[in-house]
Amino acid sequence: MVEENISLKKYNTFGIDATARYFSIFTNMDELNELVEFKQPSTINHQPSILILGGGSNMLFTKNFDGFVLKNEIHGIELIKEDEQHVYVKAGAGVNWHQLVVHCIGNNWAGMENLSLIPGNIGASPMQNIGAYGIEIKDVFHELEAFHLEDKKMVTFNLKDCEFGYRESVFKRKLKSQFVIINVTFRLNKKSKFNTSYGAIEQELEVMGVKELTIQSISQAVINIRSSKLPDPAVIGNAGSFFKNPEISFDHFETLKTEFPAMVGYTLRNGNVKLAAGWLIEQCGWKGYRKGDAGCHAKQALVLVNYGNASGAEIYALSTSIINSVQEKFGVGLEREVNII
Numbered sequence: 001m002v003e004e005n006i007s008l009k010k011y012n013t014f015g016i017d018a019t020a021r022y023f024s025i026f027t028n029m030d031e032l033n034e035l036v037e038f039k040q041p042s043t044i045n046h047q048p049s050i051l052i053l054g055g056g057s058n059m060l061f062t063k064n065f066d067g068f069v070l071k072n073e074i075h076g077i078e079l080i081k082e083d084e085q086h087v088y089v090k091a092g093a094g095v096n097w098h099q100l101v102v103h104c105i106g107n108n109w110a111g112m113e114n115l116s117l118i119p120g121n122i123g124a125s126p127m128q129n130i131g132a133y134g135i136e137i138k139d140v141f142h143e144l145e146a147f148h149l150e151d152k153k154m155v156t157f158n159l160k161d162c163e164f165g166y167r168e169s170v171f172k173r174k175l176k177s178q179f180v181i182i183n184v185t186f187r188l189n190k191k192s193k194f195n196t197s198y199g200a201i202e203q204e205l206e207v208m209g210v211k212e213l214t215i216q217s218i219s220q221a222v223i224n225i226r227s228s229k230l231p232d233p234a235v236i237g238n239a240g241s242f243f244k245n246p247e248i249s250f251d252h253f254e255t256l257k258t259e260f261p262a263m264v265g266y267t268l269r270n271g272n273v274k275l276a277a278g279w280l281i282e283q284c285g286w287k288g289y290r291k292g293d294a295g296c297h298a299k300q301a302l303v304l305v306n307y308g309n310a311s312g313a314e315i316y317a318l319s320t321s322i323i324n325s326v327q328e329k330f331g332v333g334l335e336r337e338v339n340i341i
């Protein structure tokens with residue numbers, strides 16, 4: 001069923017009350033095949049532009065969407081093969097990400113535990129190569145199947161085809177808006193390789209009194225840290241980190257360091273330095289800022305929030321002011337991580 005002029009408020013974690021001209025949910029390929037043939041009534045053969053929606057946790061609607069929003073609810077988790085070291089698990093694009101993590105941990109399949117509690121669905125996870133606590137999905141990715149909206153054909157993408165980078169993939173760049181991701185297959189380890197070096201995982205494991213490491217305890221530590229640090233979208237609208245951590249040259253970092261000795265940088269393999277966007281924003285005085293219902297979270301400057309009735313345009317305007325002030329103070333350009341519609 002195709003609905004008209006539907007509010008998207010409950011379909012995006014920012015809680016922005018934008019509307020979709022047309023809206024429908026699909027749960028299988030037959031429904032998707034039918035929906036992509038939809039022609040706008042009262043026009044001759046006009047096909048509205050399509051926007052695929054998952055959990056809506058990485059989107060900011062700055063205006064109404066004058067096209068067709070298709071919400072992917074293809075479900076199912078399946079163990080498709082295994083060898084001595086690995087299992088290959090295929091999940092429908094509409095499966096909730098954390099639900100898959102819990103499923104894998106329950107079966108003692110290792111590799112995803114550091115990615116616990118990331119909001120959203122499987123289909124969006126390769127879009128921006130989601131990551132947290134030292135792991136990205138590229139580390140557990142095997143392949144995905146996607147439907148080409150023009151050719152109406154299924155295409156398989158392996159790790160190399162996806163061109164994963166820091167919160168990047170081919171689907172965000174040269175193949176933007178061309179494919180609907182239908183399912184993703186992950187390769188998980190039968191034998192755990194623990195990764196606790198990142199962030200506060202080790203301290204949290206200590207607080208928890210963990211004597212023997214397991215993927216379950218790491219997952220719980222990550223859940224505890226995330227719950228204490230990040231605002232729950234069910235309480236305050238947000239889309240997690242609004243900006244990416246910027247990368248600058250080593251020379252630029254050295255120059256900044258003389259003026260701002262507390263600045264922390266992480267040297268990358270290419271010699272550049274990655275900075276903490278949250279720290280830069282905080283130094284510009286934005287942490288806890290609020291204008292109307294749009295704000296910068298009081299505990300986590302990287303997260304922009306909607307306290308209730310902010311419009312997407314107001315949040316976007318705030319993000320522009322933040323970008324400008326960071327540029328002015330540090331000469332560093334911030335890039336938005338959230339998809340702007």
Ligand SMILES: Cc1cc2nc3c(=O)[nH]c(=O)nc-3n(C[C@H](O)[C@H](O)[C@H](O)COP(=O)(O)OP(=O)(O)OC[C@H]3O[C@@H](n4cnc5c(N)ncnc54)[C@H](O)[C@@H]3O)c2cc1C
Nearest residue numbers: 054055056057058119120121123124130131180181239240
């Ligand atoms: C509190 C909070 C914490 C977060 N923490 C993290 C974190 O630690 N790490 C991290 O990486 N992200 C994080 N995020 C961002 C977000 O959870 C991820 O980007 C997630 O993958 C988005 O999934 P989604 O289903 O909600 O995608 P949506 O917001 O619905 O869509 C995101 C993009 O993907 C496209 N898309 C969605 N599904 C498909 C599909 N099946 N086929 C093709 N295109 C599709 C959409 O068109 C859009 O461009 C956080 C968000 C919140 C609210």
